[in-house]
Amino acid sequence: MSFSLRLIPLLPFAGATVLLLFGRAFSRQWVHLIACLAIGTAFLVSADAFFTALPAAHESGGLHDIVWAWFASGDLKVDLAFRMDALSGVMCLIITFIGTLIHIYSAGYMSHEKDYARFFAYLNLFCGAMLILVLGDSLPVMFVGWEGVGLCSYLLIGFWYGQTANANAGKKAFITNRIGDFGFLLGMFLLFSATNTLDMPGINAAAKAGAAGLTEISWMGQPVAFWAALFLFVGAAGKSAQIPLYVWLPDAMAGPTPVSALIHAATMVTAGVYMVARLGALYLLSPAAMAIVALVGAATAIFAAIIGFAQNDFKKVLAYSTVSQLGFMFAGVGTGAFGSGVFHLYTHAFFKAGLFLCAGSVMHAMSGSGDITKMGGLGRKIPWTHRVFFVCWLAICGVPIFSGFFSKDAIVAGAFATHVFGESLSWVGPVVGTVLLLAALCTSFYMSRLYFLVFSGECRADHETQHHIHESPIEMVGPLVVLAVGAGLGGLIGFPGGLFGHEEWNLLGHWLEPVVGPELHIPHAVEVTVMAASTAVAFVGIFLARAFFGGGYREPAHQFARSMPGFVALVRDKFRVDELYNFFIVRPLRFVSRGLFVIVDRIVIDKAMVEVPAAIVGVFGRAARWFQAGDAQRYLATFAIGVAAIFYLATRPPAPDAFKVTIQGTAVDVDARGVAGTAGRTLLYDFDFEADGTVDRKGSSPTAHFVYEGTGTYVIRVTIKDPRWGTSTRLEQKVRIQ
């Protein structure tokens, strides 16, 4: 079924183009009006497509819109085409809805910024690229969005380009993402060589059918599907900030806060999760690849959560929290619970966008500072921000009824109940589930620490800053409230109705079913146990944090820091992973490149291979120059030498090249006469008929006769001497006597 899906990304692109070209001529009101209209309309079109057109098209694989044939060659055919099925539809709604809210928020947040139009142009551009990413019908089209969002992230992190730290962070993000893109490319190539197509439906169909190209063993005992899935996951890990490629995301917080909310929390960073869910059929072919995805996700979830304990920058805490929550999502899709992964993606988009926008609002109030050690007691001064943060905080901690509870619970329960890993890897599910529960405990702890340090107790800021604390304007608070509603109640959309015998209560699972397959069936006992455990974990974390940080830093917190100073410093320094990468990768690469430049290009090629031969030629040139100095005597001397040389060569016996041999029985006649114009000269001939060193005939006669004693092969050697010049020439010829 066709629908002008192209409108959805085109609207924000059009907004971006107008703003980039003419933005500086517009007033601020026009700039944000254009930008918000562009993305808002895209939301309406997406909603129209999703709710009115899509339900009729589930059977035919969703809505499909071919813009034009992009490139083709041989078997390779790539159309610039979009497809909306339930999965990409849900993504579209999330992106455009939260995108619209953040555009509105930005109108307030960035109101003092001088490069207003450029900011909104980038935001629009980002939304367009993100929509291409989710709507792309083939991997290359998805890759356009994939790299496009990376570019916008680069531009927005470096929005305040005047500061070197921001520019560095942007570059780091782009390059780290490119490492992932390298994996994405190889994954695409592998899939193409296995299935001969790059269209998502084609790949998924081949995977579902267990195509031979995908299942044949390729390397190290693993099938092609494993390697393709693994390489694509490298791409996902880059974009979605998973171990070991997560390092760019915390640095990315240097960008404006709405950007952190939109790009580095709600949308772009979830692209990897989306891709794995999109190619779910491929991942299901290889339990080993699934296990890697799940384990990396779980490890990232707990690792980043631990780092979150000791960060003192508001946005840094949220950044590591995002890394950790993305780990949850990967654990979800990695255990085969694609729907749950996407569910968490959706709830996280709301509560994390809410948290980030609250961070922006708090920093707005605190004159731009994000240092939580200098905050405290803000609850009374900025009540609306506080209320919204409160709801989002409970959501991320996983307190029941709030959205995060349902989605996190679905992932953890799925991990315990899954069967995708088969016999040999059956340990993966429980391990992932346990680690996730621990990570949920950590999450609850560091988020509560953040909440208490910022909002409870007395304010620790200096007097000047305190004086300026104020609630944000309506265009900032409005979107916050909407997000809070979503963060609070949004989880009901994926209500685990199975628990009450009403599968259909899980509306999201029902929507996604045509794409990612039916929800995993989770046994009653597992479901209930996990729910109890995760509720307990959430409250334990909150109460622990309250004991440490309720109303400001308390004695237990100081005590803990004193008892393990080394560990606390290590966590505060983020386990020094950046330093590790710098020492083992970045600096060696530069060093090696510089060395190669000096040694290979400068010395080996330019000196040894170019200048040395040139110098040799130069020596001959200088020698030749000596003869041409314009000195008559030198010319005469050379002339004389030349004449002598010519005379010598003319009179020298030219080397005869063959003599005649006539065989009669055992007798031979050798005739070396006039072999090469030797007439008129007195020459001496030595004949050696057996080439044994004894001269048989000798004299000035050029002919000789000889009789052999027996048959066989002999070599006749004739030496011609010129007594005048003392030169001699030796000739040989083989004869066979029968």
Added chain:
Amino acid sequence: MGLLGWIALTPLLGALLVMLVPKEEESIHRGIGLTVAIGTFLASLLILGDFDRTQAGFQLVVNRPWVASLGINFHLGVDGISLWLVLLTTFMVPLTLFSPQAIGLRNIRVREFIIAMLVLETGMLGAFLALDLFVFYVFWEVMLVPMYFIIGIWGGERRLYASIKFVLYTLVGSLLMLAAILYLYAQVHTLTGTWTFDYATYASLMLPRGPQMLCFGAFALAFMIKVPLFPLHTWLPDAHVEAPTGGSVILAAVLLKFGAYGFLRFAMPMFPLAAWSAGPAIAILAVIGIIFGALMAYVQDDVKKLVAYSSVSHLGFVVLGLLTLTAPGIQGGIYQMLAHGISTGGLFFGVGILYDRRHTRRLDDFGGLWAKMPVFAACFLVIVLASVGLPGLCGFVGEFMVLLGTFTAGKTWQTDGLPPMFWSPMLLAAISATAVILAAMYLLTMYQKLMFGPLDKPENKADHVRDIHGRERWVFGTIIVAALMMGLWPKPILDRTEASVKSFVTAFRERLLDADKNPNAPARFFPALPAAEKTALNTNPVTP
């Protein structure tokens, strides 16, 4: 003369016209130069109208006797392989002449510069269109002379060193090629009894293995220097650094393309067995070039040198693509040539602007320029991203197709019944693909050092560091539109290369398989010359 003849020779006529105008009338020189170049571009668009994309062979052929007694014909034609390179040439030359920075800071001898550019254009167009090896060789050498003067007269401080290095490198290759052409000339005479330089005849001449290797070596050396392929690349950074902006743009955008074009048009079809034997070595050199060029670019502190090394890396992809002997590989390689022409040409225009404003090319002298020249910074960013290979811009399509073609080459060879062209194509593709990371590293680092960071150096704050304006904006606007169009809508270009590339692959395979069966058979024709052609040759036997 036919359309192609006029297109090739119009710039030369323009150059003659410029010579007639008195020396002082610089604006008239510029006017004539630009008019002629634009006229040539418009005329070349006519080719596009007449070109039949379904035909694999040469079209719009012009064939007139030139030196009849030696069998030299002024024989021109265009096919899917040369079509877009011709258009790239006619597109880039007027843009260069239009750019205010083309001559560089030493704004002297405007008349001579324009003459040199126009003669250069004739040389390039003739060499792309030539179907007679003698004519090709003449145009090939014609290109060399104006470029030598452009670097040597309008270049920077070490212009003499650079120009001589450029000429020596190129001459070494081209003289060996001349020797090989003459050898073929004699061979063809032995076989057919006629003296001819006709390309089609040469392309079906099949030499025994030994002479084939030697002739391929001679041709390949000339082309490897031009690409340039590692380790024959060191003339390029020097030439680029010293050349004026216009020279760098044309050198990067068009001249370097003759390396890959030569492989595709001459070295590979004429000597399939030798090309196949040397395939693994050349493929490895190409991959080394891709990585090595990128690493070198990463550590340069001169912007122009950095861009020059990035060319080494990008053109390695082209050669790798051609060697895959698969449709995506070769079409991707051709596309990469065009994309590189646009993006690297644009980069050199950008460097020209920087040099014009700041009189320096050292990266450390810049910083924070976005605040001073936002429009330029934005334009330059688009061009940088095109060069990085961002999808949606021109650089991506070619690179993607080459890598995909290389990665799947093993399978394609198997189905095509072609003996492997080189070893472990998957591994080579994977190694080459790391260049997508390296390209982001060196180009974004460069961009950051130029445009981002605090604007703290007094020289950068000075008033003469103006944003681009007037004609400069048009130049960058044109480049950006081209880069976007090539990125989003490559189909029209790829469609017109497809038939020729497919027939190239088939012909190469047939000839290689035949040569492989009896490598030591004496020189012969495969496939046999068409009877009509043979008689046509025989009815007019000439002896020199």
